[in-house]
Amino acid sequence: MKTRIMISAAAIVAAGVANAGGTAAPVYEPQPQMRSVVAQPDWTGPYAGISLGFGDVDAEVFEPLDLDAGGALGGVFAGYQYDFGSFVLGAELDGNIANLDVDLDDLSDLASDLGEDDLADAIDDVDIGVDSLHRVKFRAGFDAGRALVYGVAGAAYANLNVDADFADVDEDFDDWGYVLGAGTEVRMTDSVTLGAEVLYHKFDDLIDGDDLGTDDGLEAEIVTFQARVAYRF
Numbered sequence: 001m002k003t004r005i006m007i008s009a010a011a012i013v014a015a016g017v018a019n020a021g022g023t024a025a026p027v028y029e030p031q032p033q034m035r036s037v038v039a040q041p042d043w044t045g046p047y048a049g050i051s052l053g054f055g056d057v058d059a060e061v062f063e064p065l066d067l068d069a070g071g072a073l074g075g076v077f078a079g080y081q082y083d084f085g086s087f088v089l090g091a092e093l094d095g096n097i098a099n100l101d102v103d104l105d106d107l108s109d110l111a112s113d114l115g116e117d118d119l120a121d122a123i124d125d126v127d128i129g130v131d132s133l134h135r136v137k138f139r140a141g142f143d144a145g146r147a148l149v150y151g152v153a154g155a156a157y158a159n160l161n162v163d164a165d166f167a168d169v170d171e172d173f174d175d176w177g178y179v180l181g182a183g184t185e186v187r188m189t190d191s192v193t194l195g196a197e198v199l200y201h202k203f204d205d206l207i208d209g210d211d212l213g214t215d216d217g218l219e220a221e222i223v224t225f226q227a228r229v230a231y232r233f
Helices: 002-022 105-113 117-124
Strands: 045-062 065-083 087-103 126-143 147-164 169-187 192-207 218-232
Touching: 045 087, 045 126, 045 192, 065 126, 065 218, 105 117, 117 126, 126 169, 126 192, 126 218, 147 192, 147 218, 169 218
Parallel strands: none
Antiparallel strands: 045 065, 045 218, 065 087, 087 126, 126 147, 147 169, 169 192, 192 218
């Protein structure tokens, strides 16, 4: 009887040892981690859009008479640029209809002070203003991901209209000058951007000196600020 009990006990112990040795601890292999990769926007390609803003004109006829003008302007633009990574180069053409009317109040007041009331009334009936402003611009900027900051340099064309009923005059004058400035754009979607530009324009002969009866023409400086919406193709 003892012998059977001992054999049974030995068998139970052996079975337990065998079972313990045959059970392997689970091995967990590390799972590969997925890295989040966000593609940076590429500013390469064509684009087109619309702009709206205001401008300020400072024009010098002769010392010490300065003519100031201001008003709204808006238009369309189109261009192409190439993204070199952190540096972006491009060119753009825009056309704007403007309503930058010259303020002749100072000149009218001067005529009144000199006792020339008829001349003052005639000046009040004169309308002078820049009615169009077009530009060919070269752009160089910094790619900041979803934002683009850039500088502008190029050529500008302005048209000035003079309408004087008392002298039966309705003439257009124009001149080419240069433009400098800066702007920024932010991607709202992959295709749509919002932006703004501040530009300085200089024209040496917006009205030729011969037409004014002086040696020098009408010099004008125009500063514009325009908000822009563009679609990138």
